[in-house]
Amino acid sequence: MFSPYVAEKIGWYVYALRNPLDGRVFYIGKGKGNRVFQHAQDAIVATDGELSAKLDLIRSIHAGGHDVEAFILRHGLSSEKLAYEVEAAVIDAYRLVDTGQENQYFSLANAVLGHHHSTRGLASANVVTSLYDAPRAPEITEPSLLIKIPGLWTPTMTADELYRATRFWWKIGERRNLAKYAFSINHGVIRQVYKIDAWRPWTPEEADKDGLRWGFSGQVAAEMAAYLNTSVAHLYKKGDANPIRYVNC
Secondary structure (H helix, E strand, C coil): CCCCHHHHCEEEEEEEECCCCCCEEEEEECCCCCCCHHHHHHHHHHHHCCCCCHHHHHHHHCCCCCCCCEEEEEEEECCCCHHHHHHHHHHHHHHCCCCCCCCCCCCCCCCCCCCCCCHCCCHHHHHHHHHHHHCECCCCCCEEEEEEEECCCCCCCCHHHHHHHHCEEECCCCHHCCEEEEEEEEEEEEEEEECCCEEEEEECCEEEECCEEEEEEEEEEEHHHHCCCCCCCHCCCCCCCCEEECCCC
């Protein structure tokens, strides 16, 4: 434990916990006082209802006759808010190195990815540019559907999550069959383009009171990559609430 003097002087800080059995960092956190040591104490006194992968790992370290290795990554931070930002940035840096965490250096047991990770977290430079100043999309020349998914997309959304948010379920007529591509649109920006393979309806039992809805199956259209993170806001009129827009069909 830190002495009262040290605990007072270091202020808010961000820390890492490492497993001495394999040398891998397994947790990134933020706190003040003796927070960095609290996890080891929790592993000793936790009830069965408080079990977690993190605490189980700490127990295995203790069972091997070792202590968790604790490191302070940055201390003297001026506020909890700043500590949150540093913590999130460190977690994102680890994810950038190895998203699958199948390496000899780290395997994080953090339950969450970090403060504001979904809106201000890890993203490519092109995605960040598109959040503030997306360039105008090239002209769309193929028969296509523009499908708005407002409120669902985030920079950290997985490919599968984006596909599911785009493909169903839509109240759409037979004109859909003319479309070759489906563009996933969020706040006027193209987030992905899919080649449409087929459409299928909800079963009558699943149809809502407004009628049958449809969803498509398809795959990422690699040949349309030039459209990603570009803006089609110019194709919409102010106040246009329809989530589906036809282009060339």
